[in-house]
Amino acid sequence: MYSVLLVDDEKWIVRSLRAKADWESFGFRIAGEAYNGEDALRRLEEECPDVVLTDIRMPGISGLVLMARARERGIQAEFVVISGYSEFNYVKQALQLGAADYLLKPVDEKELADLLILLKSRLDQAKRTSGLLLASLLQNRLPEEAPLIRDILLRHRLPAQAAELSVICVLRNAREADACGEEAGAGLSLPEVPHLLLKTGRRSTGVLIDRGHLDSVLAALSRSEQRLDGVGVGVRVQSEERLEAAIQTAAWAASSYFLTGVKGGVHVYREPAAEPTELLLRLAHSFKSANSAAISDILNQLKALFREGHSDIRHAVQLYGLVQTLIMRGQAVEEEPQEYSVMEDYAPSYSTLLELFGDAGRMIAFCAKELQSALLLSAPATGAVSHAAMKGIVAYMEEYYADNLSLSSVAERFKLHPNYVSNLFQRELKSTFTKHLMKIRLDHACALLTETELSINAVAERAGYEDYFYFAKIFKKQFGVSPSHYRLNQGLSARL
Structure with missing residues (x-):
């Protein structure tokens, strides 16, 4: 829901504006009122509303001056000016200063409703665009783009210092995602705190928030009526350079259910306690020597490692990629560990594994069946x-x-x-x-x-x-x- 500041030097006009719309039904809430330009500017700096509806002519600081000073201070709110018919020249100046729109006095209820629909659409699109732009900037990781990242954060009332951010990833149930659509954050119940949504997968959404709001957001998600497969919290953000890592690790943490078999709950990312490298190497050697019993034993060990939470989703991807490599290359695969880097050619993304198998137990059962079948294929063809x-x-x-x-x-x-x-x-x-x-x-x-x-x-x-x-x-x-x-x-x- 977007916040609105109402500004007019006449209190009855502010009360009238409040009564002319069911603000919440349009996706807005009245965050505050101001009866002069000085008070409005102070509230703008303290509360950072998304929208300001202001009278264009007021004693002292007028609506036009309020807009100009807000822009000088980097405040990104959408301004809508309210004027009389005789003040249309002021409206032109306001539009030149970047006002989103204007309303004529007396304000008509239908015109206000139409304006709120338009503003909601513009703000939603701006959030989507900001999320996409931020994701692109984080992928490029160019030092000169750090100010642009900070500008995006400020625009959405988030701390400009990345170290004050937390990243959550929400992984929706597949049916829920199909019902709500693939737009980032569709159907999510989040508290009224500044946040920015990033689409990280077909049914996963990254949520950037002020670290101070982490507990309240997690509490709201735990009470959500929407079925969630998992909620993950990424590594601590220490700089803009670490923001992408925080998003990625939050997504991995949200996928923990794939390994443990238990859906729901909040998972804070931690570095894996054990690396399955040795087991993967032994699996390749056992396949090369056509040792079916050893293959079964190693896969069972990997399954236990996953279920005990000592690994993460990346290792499931490595296992699946290795199995596909072994099947494609047959028993001619080399024994040196570096030869298994080819498995990345056959490994899907972790989100594809979630869709294909649902959990690691099913994936490992599939891998066991395919490896045993591949050994049979090595016999002379009939x-x-x-x-x-x-x-x-x-x-x-x-x-x-x-x-x-x-x-x-x-x-x-x-x-x-x-x-x-x-x-x-x-x-x-x-x-x-x-x-x-x-x-x-x-x-x-x-x-x-x-x-x-x-x-x-x-x-x-x-x-x-x-x-x-x-x-x-x-x-x-x-x-x-x-x-x-x-x-x-x-x-x-x-x-x-």
């Missing part, structure tokens, strides 16, 4: 579809052949790397994904041509081809005749 994952893929293609299938979409459906699926087709079927899908589709097309009187165009669509001419081209290439001649040869009349 040409039969003996691999469990391959059976599932072929069955899936048989059922959904008419959909817009691709190697990537099918691999994602089975939580496999596309290159790995491609290798499965080569090893198990001596074919490619594209050729096998075409075979399935054309077999079904042949059945439709001989068993139904559907038009050729309808047959193409049911077989998964939106383009009739492309269908006719590959059909003739495969069978030597057009679809219509194929039907005629089978004794049915061709219908286009």
Whole structure:
């Protein structure tokens, strides 16, 4: 909710403005009143309201002078000036000084309501833009951009000194995120304290606050009716350079439920008590030596390490990346530790792991199954579809052949790397994904041509081809005749 300061030298006008709108329903609250320019300027500096509605002509400091002095002092509030018809020249000056808008006396309720809707939209957009700009600045980390970072913080009534900030990451439940939308902070219940929202993922939001408000914000989130998978607090911010690290570690802390299996609660980031490097290295060696029992034992040790909270989400990403590397490179993988840096090529982001598996237990079970299957694949190929994952893929293609299938979409459906699926087709079927899908589709097309009187165009669509001419081209290439001649040869009349 945005704060508003009402300024007029006549108290009855201030009371009238209060009564002319249901301010809270428009997303605003009246933060204070001032009856002269001097008092208004003092309140502006102390309370930093988001919006100021001020009479344009007042004794002493006028609305125009108030605006000018506020701008000189770096105050970023949106000003709306109120004037009579005879004062329109003053309105022009106010607009030149950067006033957001103006209202004419007597203030009309509908005009005020329309103005509040417009202001709310502008302020929301400014917050979104500030969040995106701040995220971009933090990624670049150029020393000369530090003043711009401080300016963004001040604009949102946050401490200009990064050391006075705290960073929280809120990870919403997947269903809740789908219901509320992907906009940063959508549906979050935060107390009335200055803050800035940063979108850090599809369902995660970073919240920058004054460190002094940390406890009240965490308390509000713990009472929230919105289902939250986790709330994380990042490392202490010591400078602008550490702000990005605070945001990242807050996100990792919010993802702790993935490792422990327990959703909800507040997690303060701490450096991992144990590094799984040695276990990951042993896992690679066990795979190379085809030691199934050792693979199972090591994965169980990793699962226990995760559940006891001695690790963080990055190590789950490393494990998944290593498993994908081993599967892709097979038992030819080198034993030297530096060779496993390639695992980053196959490791998803931590947020992708959250979406794919939900928790580390499921991910490790999947890794165990894939590693054992990969060991079976190392045996001489028979040409039969003996691999469990391959059976599932072929069955899936048989059922959904008419959909817009691709190697990537099918691999994602089975939580496999596309290159790995491609290798499965080569090893198990001596074919490619594209050729096998075409075979399935054309077999079904042949059945439709001989068993139904559907038009050729309808047959193409049911077989998964939106383009009739492309269908006719590959059909003739495969069978030597057009679809219509194929039907005629089978004794049915061709219908286009």
